Amino acid sequence: QVQLVESGGGLVQPGGSLRLSCAASVSIFSINRMGWYRQAPGKQRELVAVIFSNGHTDYADDVKGRFTISKDNAKYTVYLQMNNLKPEDTAVYYCYAVPMMRTYWGQGTQVTVSS
Secondary structure (H helix, E strand, O other), rough: OOEEEOOOEEEEEOOOOOEEEEEEEEEEEOOOOOOOOEEOOOOOOOEEEEEOOOOOOOEEEHHHHOOEEEEHHHHOOEEEEEOOOOOOOOOEEEEEEOOOOOOOOOOOOEEEEEO
């Protein structure tokens, strides 16, 4: 079992920044992949960013150059640094982890970008 707890969401103005954190209940050193999805009202959940156990990262096209995913193995934590936020980034952001064949999810954290 892997428990994931997100934090760091909130209300920010367009152009602002937020850093999301995802704290795992177990070591993340060897977890195959972890990352972030988001779901806006009335839309399907979409992949935002992923980080693999070897440190390789990948991003959705609309966040490339603005978002950065990273991890701290010693703190069992994955981060999502979000810069130059836009209103269309407004969504609930979910952390996920895939250690083997099963996917674990966090409870989600709301990010609202509005003036």
